[in-house]
Amino acid sequence: MRRFWPLISPVILFVMAAGMGGAEAQEKNDVPANVIEQKLTLVEATVCEKMKRSTPFNKAIVFSSGLEKVYCYTSFDPVPREMVIYHEWYRRDKLKAKVRLTLKPPRWSTFSSMRIRKSDQGPWRVNITDPEGKILRIVRFSITE
């Protein structure tokens, strides 16, 4: 095994680097048979100031309108099959944007963003829904001065 390690390790590192790369990067491509019948589960949903290396940075519930963008990050585990979810951005009770995001098995992290202006101040929420429109979670935050 030690003989083969120098040959195998670059391959492993390549696979790891590919997994960390994109915002909507696939975390694992292999689909175990026992996951297929599992239910889509949202493990994390948060709003943050930035996404750095596919990770939410400065998670908060209040954001200054001086920021360029606000991000909504969601992480699912497991993801039983390739499917879409939606991020519905509301200011008060008015729908501002509905972002379609694709999830791939077996687990997946993804985010959407909203460009903010001064006039966007007020309470916001993001409804995270499955393809049938069922709300998986609501993330609430405010845009202030």
Add this chain to the structure above:
Amino acid sequence: MENLVLFLSSIRWQDAVDIILNSYILFRLYVLFRGTHVFRVLIGIALLWFSQRVAVALGLILTSWAIQGITAAAAFIIIVVFRNEIRSVLQAKNLKTILWGVPHQTVKTPIETIVDAAFELAGKKIGAIMVFPGMDDLDELIQGGISWDGLVSREMINSIFWHDNPVHDGAAIIEGNRIKKVGAVLPLSRRDDLPSSYGTRHRAAAGLAEMTDALVLVVSEERGSVVLAKGAEVRTVQNRDSLVRTLEEHIGSTKEQWGYKKKEKRELVIAALAALVLISAVWFSFTRGQERLVTFDIPVEYVNRNPATEIVDSSVNALQVGLSGSGTLIKSIRPDQVKVRLDLSKAAVGRNSFVITSGDIDLPPGVVLRKVKPSTVDVTLDIPGEKVLPVQVDWVGKLRKDLILTGAKIFPAKVKVKGGKTILDTLSTMYTEKVRLDQIEKSGSLKVNLALEPATLKIAADSSDSVTVDYFVKERASSLPAR
């Protein structure tokens, strides 16, 4: 001409009824109280009132105030001073007489008194001659005489024909209950067939009776007999009853009766017309004179609402109602006499728009609707309901740049609100009142009220109208933590 047509077309049937009814009331007052002192005082008060109106029209402020005070006092005094007279008029007459009947002011000749006096004179053998005119005018035939116009009484008749009275030889002319003239000289009859026992009195009686339709009663001085002359007939009356009957027959068909009836009829017609003219003038001065405008803010009353629904919103709470009418009416009108009632019987759940019509506004009589502002009212009806809503804090202000508000826990996280179903369907979050970030430097807790928007929303009795917020603050990270 156009103005006249416009005026006539503006008169409602209620106005006509108003005038006729009040004219009739005034006419009835006249009929009931004529001839009494009350009536004269009433006329005085009416004149005072008229003077006051004239003074107002001329702008004589002090005079109009003074007359108004006197009129008010006079009206009070008349009731106190003439209470017995008023009571006797109202008590003595039944309801039909008060409302409809005309108490005749006939002047009844006191026949019994005359008959008694005649037979008394006859008994005393005092000569007398009394004339009861018929329809014919006697002025041309009767000469001399002294106008007297005294009430008929037995004593008076006796004294007129008393021997020593200078007028005892002449005739007494009796009309109604009055002796109009005494010592009158009648034309003598030239008939030859009169009994020789008849003296000058009898001839005078026969003479007038021949020429007119008058009845002449003679009491013979010599024989003490009572003789009646009518037309060509001259006959001796044997007893009282016969004389009473004859006098009743004659007086019943005399111009005394006819004249009075005719005169009374004329008087009543004039009184009725005067009442109509007077009331029309008063009505006109009240309703049309000196047109004035006034504007009131009248709250809208919603009626006939389906009990299953409730009004959750309306575009206005009150309408600006512009009215016009005579100065007197407008001055006396109060806002609570004007009603705006909106019929919601046909309103459906949701927003309903109503155009305000004159039918929706109740006005006092004589007042005309000029404008309504706004002319439409929007009313939103909804079915009452309840909904449980999550609470979200409405943060405002500026958090220190080096801090991040990472989270907040709200207790209770949800509240139950009540309101219209349509509104509740559009709501998914209950927001708090605005919470300022400026003073926040570290994690902490605060209590904040819920913001009820729209205002028709209410917090259910089993929910709190405020929430406690535990908030968490941390230092802002400048770079991603190492993995």
